[in-house]
Amino acid sequence: MKHSNETTALLQDGSYLTDGGMETTLMFEYGIDLPHFAAFPLVETAKGREALRKHFSSYMKIAAHYGLNYLLDVPTWRANSEWGYRLGYSNTELAEMNRRSVAMSRSFIESEWTGTGHILLNGQIGPRGDGYVPGKTMSTHEAQAYHVRQIRTLGDEAVDLVTGQTLNYTEEAIGIVNAAREAGVVAGISFTVETDGRLPSGEPLREAIERTDASTDAYALLFMVNCAHPTHFNHVLQSDGEWKDRLIGLRANASTKSHAELNESETLDQGDRQLLSEGFLELQDLMPAWQIFGGCCGTNYTHMEAVCKTLYPERVALSA
Numbered sequence: 001m002k003h004s005n006e007t008t009a010l011l012q013d014g015s016y017l018t019d020g021g022m023e024t025t026l027m028f029e030y031g032i033d034l035p036h037f038a039a040f041p042l043v044e045t046a047k048g049r050e051a052l053r054k055h056f057s058s059y060m061k062i063a064a065h066y067g068l069n070y071l072l073d074v075p076t077w078r079a080n081s082e083w084g085y086r087l088g089y090s091n092t093e094l095a096e097m098n099r100r101s102v103a104m105s106r107s108f109i110e111s112e113w114t115g116t117g118h119i120l121l122n123g124q125i126g127p128r129g130d131g132y133v134p135g136k137t138m139s140t141h142e143a144q145a146y147h148v149r150q151i152r153t154l155g156d157e158a159v160d161l162v163t164g165q166t167l168n169y170t171e172e173a174i175g176i177v178n179a180a181r182e183a184g185v186v187a188g189i190s191f192t193v194e195t196d197g198r199l200p201s202g203e204p205l206r207e208a209i210e211r212t213d214a215s216t217d218a219y220a221l222l223f224m225v226n227c228a229h230p231t232h233f234n235h236v237l238q239s240d241g242e243w244k245d246r247l248i249g250l251r252a253n254a255s256t257k258s259h260a261e262l263n264e265s266e267t268l269d270q271g272d273r274q275l276l277s278e279g280f281l282e283l284q285d286l287m288p289a290w291q292i293f294g295g296c297c298g299t300n301y302t303h304m305e306a307v308c309k310t311l312y313p314e315r316v317a318l319s320a
Contacts, residue, residue: 007160007161007186008221010069010118010120010160011120011221011222011248011291011292012291014068014069014117015069015290015293017059017068017292017293017294017304018059018070018072018073018251018292018294019056019072019073020059020295020299020301020303020304021254021296021297021299021300022055022073022075023039023077024298024299025300026039026042026052026055028268029300030051030055032048035087036083036086036087037078038077038078038079038083039077040077040078040097040101041087041097042075043075044097044100053108056072056105056108056112057112059301060072060108060112060115061112061114062318063115064116065318066312066318067117068117068308069115069120070115070117070118070119071122071292072105072108072119073122074098074101074105074121074122074124074159076097076098076124076125076126076150076154077124077165077166078126079098079101079126079150080094080125080128081146081149082128082129091149094150095149095150095153098123098154098157099157102154102157102158103157106121109121120160121159121160122159122161122162122163123151123154123155123157123159123161123162123185124163125151125154125162125164125165125176126164126165126166127166127168127172128143128146128147128172130168132168132227132259132262132263133168133200134201137169137171137172137201138175139175140171140178140215141175142175143171143172143175143179144182145175145179146175147164147175147176147179148179148183151176151179151183151185152183155183155185159185160186162176162180162185162186162188163189163190163224164176164177164187164188164190165190165226165251166190166192166226166227167189167190167192167199168191168192168199168200169200169201169203170199170201170211173189174212174216176189177212177216177219178216180219181216181219186221187219187221188220188221188224189212189220189222189223189224190225190226190249191205191209191223191226192226192227192228193225193232193233193236194232194258194259195232195256196232197232197233197235204236205225205233205236206236206241209223209243209246209247210243218246222248222249222292223246223248224248224249224292225247225249225251227253228250228252228253228296229253229254229255229256229271230250230279230280232256234279234286238286244287244289245289246289247287247289248289248292249287249290249292249293250280250283250292251293251294251295251296252279252293252296252299253295253296253298253299254269254276254297254298254299254303255269255270255271256271256275269298270298270300271299273302274306276303276307277309277310278310280307284311293307293311305317305318305319
């Protein structure tokens with residue numbers, strides 16, 4: 001694992017593209033069944049690994065073409081004990097799947113990356129429960145104890161950082177940051193928000209970031225938002241405050257629908273690429289520490305290419 005200072009320096013050296021909606025792409029475009037929305041079991045088969053390689057390669061090509069750095073999210077969002085148990089994995093087997101996921105991701109960098117920029121390897125840490133609904137919540141101490149095993153495993157495999165993603169209440173975020181500190185791993189936090197810009201728990205985004213920092217001595221390297229459309233929270237960023245300097249990126253949904261509407265939908269809503277791109281452009285101006293951008297549910301590489309065309313109009317587009 002890189003020292004935190006080295007990861008910080010690399011992260012500050014230009015913008016990073018990351019991938020789009022991996023799980024929705026695999027399910028709706030590749031026709032792959034993902035029980036419990038878990039991608040990490042694909043590491044076990046040649047077909048699964050090839051699907052993941054194809055997915056990540058399409059984004060690495062875009063990043064290389066536009067002269068961007070790349071943040072590769074190891075597909076371990078569901079590779080924690082609650083979801084591993086539901087999928088039939090013991091804790092020992094689950095640790096091995098985390099290790100294999102990191103090794104596979106690193107092999108993709110070696111075989112697919114043709115750019116001149118930096119690449120950071122990010123270990124995804126998903127919520128214990130549903131990403132959209134707080135449900136049964138944990139205390140900060142319970143969350144730390146729950147997540148530290150996976151975080152320690154990913155840290156031992158030399159990821160550059162771990163990021164808790166699609167988090168919907170602050171106590172779990174605090175627990176993840178403290179677990180990362182306990183394991184000596186660089187940490188990031190990515191909250192999800194509803195159409196009103198608040199976490200599903202009802203807490204304002206600003207308060208969630210400030211409370212996480214206050215409870216962890218600001219140990220987290222970064223904060224992001226994921227699984228939300230730019231129009232859901234751009235109004236929140238109209239007000240000033242130091243908390244905005246902590247918010248460095250967005251992985252956006254293609255759809256403007258609420259989480260509840262998306263849960264009830266039987267088809268994939270790929271949204272309006274132009275509206276999404278304009279939303280990214282507006283947020284880039286509202287987020288002074290902007291550094292990372294990518295997609296979430298419903299997005300594929302064409303969405304991210306459209307965003308790159310909008311953000312970097314002076315650069316030659318990858319496709320017409």
